[in-house]
Amino acid sequence: MCYDVVIIGAGPAGLTAGIYARSKMMSTLILDSGRVGGQLVSLYPEKGIHNYPGFETIQARKLSDKLYAQAESMGCEIKENEKVETIDNGDQELLITTVKGQYHAKSVVVAIGMGSFKPKKMGCPGEDEFEGRGVAYLLPPKEEIIGKKVTMFGGGNSAIDMALVADSVTDTVIVHRRADFRADESTVKDLDASGIRKVMNANLVSINGTDRVESVTVSQDGQEIVIPTDLAVINIGISADLEDLKRWDLELTKEGLVKVGFDMSTNRPGIFACGDAVAYDGKVKQITTAMGEATTAVIMAHKFVKKPYWA
Ligand SMILES: Cc1cc2nc3c(=O)[nH]c(=O)nc-3n(C[C@H](O)[C@H](O)[C@H](O)COP(=O)(O)OP(=O)(O)OC[C@H]3O[C@@H](n4cnc5c(N)ncnc54)[C@H](O)[C@@H]3O)c2cc1C
Known part of the structure; x- marks a missing residue:
């Protein structure tokens, strides 16, 4: 099978990308090296989030649970404990190799946040x-x-x-x-x-x-x-560990973050990026901005894959 999109990372950016991808009926696989939820579950599960619109306060773990449930109910395939190692160009497709296997995709959204972060x-x-x-x-x-x-x-x-x-x-x-x-x-x-x-x-x-x-x-x-x-x-x-990005032939800033265009495209055709892993002038590392970038990234992936007449 060749997925329309493989999303790398299941933090707020990756889960949002999955939700939008499914609303476009793209076949969608989300891979995470750890647990679904990203920093919300790994770094501050008990903390209240006070700046996520629609909730006066929501516990980080609960927000993650809601995003997970929405992504699953919309039909995203989600695999935990599956770290992505390489993204290679195949014939007309991308080959994503993880610690457990290999997947084929027409497009990729990189949403790895701070990578393998440590306190x-x-x-x-x-x-x-x-x-x-x-x-x-x-x-x-x-x-x-x-x-x-x-x-x-x-x-x-x-x-x-x-x-x-x-x-x-x-x-x-x-x-x-x-x-x-x-x-x-x-x-x-x-x-x-x-x-x-x-x-x-x-x-x-x-x-x-x-x-x-x-x-x-x-x-x-x-x-x-x-x-x-x-x-x-x-x-x-937190110390970020973004070593994975170096193996993926993506153009990076000197801080090691992915350079993206206004449409969240990277230097590699068909690969888009969003969330804490990306850099551009005025970048802010917050949940809402990560989600906004994820929306753009996946809509651009949709245009890349489906080439709709209006795009
Ligand atoms: C202590 C703390 C408190 C915060 N509080 C707030 C707040 O109150 N409000 C707010 O808006 N923002 C807050 N933030 C910022 C917010 O958490 C981040 O901006 C947000 O999590 C970024 O989302 P993301 O999806 O880009 O990345 P992440 O949440 O980092 O998720 C990335 C995911 O990618 C996975 N991954 C990494 N490498 C690989 C790989 N090679 N293969 C597969 N998967 C991989 C990781 O396991 C992780 O699950 C806080 C941050 C911290 C550290």
Whole structure:
């Protein structure tokens, strides 16, 4: 079988591309190297999203579930744990090779976001030793943290949002290395109105314990402070790994992102790209912009494949 479109990545961009492709009745396969949902499930499943139109607030995991359900109900074929390795030119078609097999497609939409991303580490004593035993990079589900003392590290939207979620069920402290947060003003206002203890201008020195984390030591104004902690959540950013793109003969920026035209086309005929993986002047990395680009990418893929008389 030769699919009309193979979409690489099942984050918000890839799932939106799938929904639009099926509305054009294109045979559609979506491949993801991990789980459906992209950053929403892998990086911040418990966080509330406050800027997704149509929902005052929606938990990231729930938004992902809704997109997944819509893409499936419209007839997208979706395969998880299937990392794409190469995209080669075949006779009149593209050959997509994954860790599990090979697929034929008339067009491809690349929506791999930040690639195989990983949370950034603090690099302090105790961090690796206690990972999974009181050190986490994602906030566990609320039910699992009731009664635990949570210390959140970070100063962006995500760290504050997760701290607010934690604070709704347990005692929470937030530690930030600067005097001000870099999160949205409305998020900082919610933090100020909460009971969360803020420890500003403070750096993490060590994570301490015997079998599990018992406390963290931070330094502030030259003094060391010990904060009793059962769960240290480190939320200081993500390292992207976009090595896959280098193997796909796509023209990249010096930052390693895919160069796209205004129509989300790449340098390779029949291959379009969208979402966090692309770069153009004025690019913004948000869910809504990723979805808008996905819409354009797949409509252009449709024109490329079906060549409708009006295109
Ligand atoms: C902590 C945090 C909080 C955020 N909060 C918000 C918010 O509140 N509102 C908002 O609008 N935006 C927010 N964002 C940004 C938003 O999550 C991204 O802009 C969005 O996820 C981009 O979607 P995407 O589909 O392009 O990429 P991703 O969500 O990164 O999805 C890409 C998918 O591609 C897969 N993939 C990677 N490589 C391969 C491969 N070789 N083969 C197959 N699959 C592959 C990955 O497994 C992943 O599932 C936040 C980001 C972070 C990090």
